[in-house]
Amino acid sequence: MPDGLDGELLERFVQGDQTAFESLFRQFETDVYRWILRIVRDRSAADDVLVEAFWRVYRGRACFDASRSFGAWMRRIATNAALDHLRTAQRHTGWRVADDTMPAAPRPDQAIKESIALAFRSLPPKLQIVATLALVEEQPYSEIADALDLPVGTIKSRVFRATRLLRKELARLGITP
Amino acid sequence: MMNDDQLSQLLRTALPAADATAAPSRDLWPAVVRRSEARIEVSSADWSMAAIVAIVLVMFPEWILLLAYQL
Numbered sequence: 001m002p003d004g005l006d007g008e009l010l011e012r013f014v015q016g017d018q019t020a021f022e023s024l025f026r027q028f029e030t031d032v033y034r035w036i037l038r039i040v041r042d043r044s045a046a047d048d049v050l051v052e053a054f055w056r057v058y059r060g061r062a063c064f065d066a067s068r069s070f071g072a073w074m075r076r077i078a079t080n081a082a083l084d085h086l087r088t089a090q091r092h093t094g095w096r097v098a099d100d101t102m103p104a105a106p107r108p109d110q111a112i113k114e115s116i117a118l119a120f121r122s123l124p125p126k127l128q129i130v131a132t133l134a135l136v137e138e139q140p141y142s143e144i145a146d147a148l149d150l151p152v153g154t155i156k157s158r159v160f161r162a163t164r165l166l167r168k169e170l171a172r173l174g175i176t177p
Numbered sequence: 178m179m180n181d182d183q184l185s186q187l188l189r190t191a192l193p194a195a196d197a198t199a200a201p202s203r204d205l206w207p208a209v210v211r212r213s214e215a216r217i218e219v220s221s222a223d224w225s226m227a228a229i230v231a232i233v234l235v236m237f238p239e240w241i242l243l244l245a246y247q248l
Contacts, residue, residue: 116191116192170187
């Protein structure tokens with residue numbers, strides 16, 4: 001098995017065995033959680049997206065080919081669930097910076113961070129996700145491509161478009177290095 | 178105009194990398210089980226929206242590209 005997983009465990013999961021599903025959940029939850037957190041950047045949201053991702057995995061278990069990597073398949077589904085979360089979040093809420101302190105009168109450097117974060121969150125979600133993983137988390141393009149099930153060339157193109165939009169927005173806000 | 182390295186540096190300052198040792202705040206297995214057992218309910222508003230989108234796409238097929246871009 002590509003993940004070193006028991007083939008019989010995966011077969012039982014595909015057939016809907018709840019115990020097999022729980023065993024896979026226990027083995028993968030932390031890795032998947034950390035991947036999701038890199039994208040959504042909020043612990044509470046990462047909890048929700050993790051639940052959603054594993055639910056989608058269970059719902060789509062019949063489509064899983066037990067001879068292939070469960071981890072890679074799981075990560076793709078988790079990435080899509082996180083992307084859906086970004087789309088919803090962009091419609092409903094603003095963005096908060098990672099240190100999560102929101103003083104009433106922000107210091108100038110904090111205000112700049114807020115502006116950068118806001119500019120980042122204004123990117124279309126499909127650009128935002130690649131920009132987060134490539135520019136902030138410094139993940140290899142090949143890994144991002146695998147997680148999004150897209151060619152590496154598409155990832156490079158999206159990073160290019162994201163950086164172009166960000167430069168434009170930051171220049172408009174008067175933010176320079 | 179800032180270059181790619183400057184932009185990455187600026188972003189990493191504003192958006193620090195996620196905690197590589199983070200773990201879920203609680204045992205989420207019960208929530209997964211509840212979610213798996215819940216029935217999928219589609220509201221009438223969702224059906225109406227889907228119908229409107231389908232009708233619009235039949236009337237203006239060239240808008241499929243616009244919709245695909247948004248997705």
